[in-house]
Amino acid sequence: MTTILDAALTTVRAPGPAEERRHVVRAARGVFAREGWTHTTVEAVAAEAGTGPETVEHYFKDKGRLLLAVLLEGAAAVAAALTAVAEEHLAEVTDLERDLAALGRAWLTPLIAFPEHFAIVRHIGAETARLPAGVLEMWQSAGPRQTQRELARRLRGLADAGLLDVADADHAADCFVRLVVGGVVQRSFHGAVPLSDFETDALIESGVADFVRLFGPATAR
Structure with a gap:
């Protein structure tokens, strides 16, 4: 079955050595994490990758497709x-x-394990109005929504076992994320300002x- 991630990556992938393309994506991740969407340029990504702009443009026709590839790769890793x-x-x-x-x-733990991804998330939160059409929706589908669906499936299992009283598992999963981890994510700015263990x-x-x-x-309420 073709996933949203597979379909999205197909639209931005061009023929060429796979490792060179991965190297460009890694370099772009670092630049987007530091500079955000607005201030990142193809030339800066090329310099980070130690290659020329034409190599970056061989794999990604424009900066928007490059950002999409970086976001989807990070979202897939975090979701997994x-x-x-x-x-x-x-x-x-x-x-x-x-x-x-x-x-x-x-x-x-992903806030620590994937710092560049969440640095990009912080940037795009501030640059939403400037992002190419569709980027946020595809990232949400491949990352946060996919993760929430998996959590909902597990919570439904707890409900089946009588440990929770859940009519809508998707709603319960959304509430878990908002109530249990949302405060930490917000106060730490997606891990940029770590909180104390006590807090x-x-x-x-x-x-x-x-x-x-x-x-x-x-019976427990």
């Missing part, structure tokens, strides 16, 4: 990491609040308590 986190922490739940808090802490734990535990009040089994 978070899918693994959900599988690990929700496979066997014995103490609902404790295990959800552990999931919340693990959910934040992180307090935000997560408060969010979990709110989540359980909303979606815990009726």
